[in-house]
Amino acid sequence: MKHVAWKFYTFGQVDKEEQWLNEMAARGLMLTDVFAVRYTFEQGTPGEYGYRIELLDNLPSHPESARYLRFLEETGVECVGTFARWVYLRRKTAYGPFELYSDIDSKIRHYKRITLIANVMTIMMLCFTVMFLCEAFSQYTGYLDWYRRGFSCKPYHIRYFMSSGTFLLIAAIMQVIALPVKKAIHGLKKERTIRE
């Protein structure tokens, strides 16, 4: 019997999303398909599967990703869905508790792949911020020029300032979204000073 759920998780909330999938599995609802915010579950034995979400370096169709996924299949892992570079994986708990990474360095590397998304977006947004700010000032000087000569000019510079502000805001939002992951990395790095 199918059960569809709609939930929105940001790229910074992967751990929470995984936790939710595993909680559902513990209740007997196994994730069998995913598409963006649409999750499809099927009735099964409670605790039959463990779930993990991974961000690949490339799209699943890339040969490197295909090689990795094939390797995972050898160890009993199944792929229940993908979204861009994200793959939703599961494995029967009969094989043992399902973890993808057992050492700190691999875990840090995986989290860093996620923060890279935020950082790339942030840099793009900062570039737009600067571009629109430059245009805003240029428009403003033009506006002042006309004003001093006694003409009235539409204050187009305002919309450029506002756009610039919006881009800056998005840049900040990206970093805020990534916060939980950044905290996790920080915790792991501290652990790394004494353990592997």
Added chain:
Amino acid sequence: MSSERESALTEAVFYILLSLHRPMHGYGIMQNVEGLSGGRVSLAAGTLYGALTTLLERGWILALPGERDSRKKEYLITEEGKRAARVELKRLRELVANGSDIIGGEGL
């Protein structure tokens, strides 16, 4: 080459090198390491894949030619890998010797 100060291997990598003194495939390595360590070390698939990739790049292990792209690709340690494992064993012996002297405990 031998004058290079070589840093410690992770215990996962050490156990992988030990396992590959015989030809073995991915899942086999995971089970073997769990057996060797009495269940203490459980190699996760992602970690294992990363380690195997790096070990292959370094030439410490090689992939055995089998059917192309078959499931269950097998790996085997190389001479270079055996050397690295020996160096690591020497390091571990040094740690155990010092540890036993200072902390004491059951003989090994």
